[in-house]
Amino acid sequence: MGTPMTPPLAGSALGAWSLTSEDIRNIAFVSAGLVVFIVFLVASRVVAHLLGERLRHRGVRVDIVVLSRRVAYVVVIGIGVMAAFSFAFQTANVTLVGILLATVVAAFGVQELLQDYVSGYYILLERHIRVGDRIVLDGHTGDVVEVKLRVTLVRTDGGDLLVVPNSELFTKPVLVRAKGSPEAHAAKEAEGAKPSELQG
Structure with missing residues (x-):
């Protein structure tokens, strides 16, 4: 008969599962x-x-x-x-x-796009330019109709819709006409005269 196998000691089993300092x-x-x-x-x-x-x-x-x-x-x-x-x-x-x-x-890749979004965020946060303001930018004059995160929509005197990246408004000088300025008053009169001209 062979030599009987002895079961492993409990201490050795615990030693195998013990955690090192590492x-x-x-x-x-x-x-x-x-x-x-x-x-x-x-x-x-x-x-x-x-x-x-x-x-x-x-x-x-x-x-x-x-x-x-x-x-x-x-x-x-x-x-x-x-x-x-x-x-x-x-x-x-x-x-x-x-x-x-x-x-x-x-x-x-996304530098310019991020710049437009970040600029739009600050424009909306600081509210220096708002819907209804009459602005002059790079020789273009018109009324702000909507301010989005990436672009601002401006309606020119000729009725065209100017799409301006917000980074342009944030990095370039923008002239905001006062509400009671002659230019703003003349623009409102011109808008009011258009329906009557069409009726005539």
Whole structure:
């Protein structure tokens, strides 16, 4: 008969499953990364709420308030994700790579488009140019009929619709006629005379 096999000792089994100091250190960093992400998740909601309330008190349009809250939420969450990965992987390279990638994306391909949207956001927020204003830009004169996030629509004296990228309004000098100026008064009289001319 062969030699009977002896069962492994309980101590040796526990020793095989014991955690090394390196394992404990890794778990601690992963846990810290999870805590950091939760903190940023809560902070994103708080920041979005406070920003929305502040914009509402300033009388900003509802769509701009919603957009601002979403942008703030996404930005804070994005920073939180990169910070959490930095803790989890015990390196700041993840954050640096994320920032570099975002910079490259913003610099190529969509730079002008983003510039139009960002400019439109500030135009709607600051409200220096509003619907009904009579403006002069690059030799074109007309009345603002709509301000969107990317473009502003201007009705010229000839009845044409001028589509102006918001980056143009944000980076170039724009003359906004006063409501009671002779030019604005003459434009209103011309608009009022058009129906009578058509009837005649």
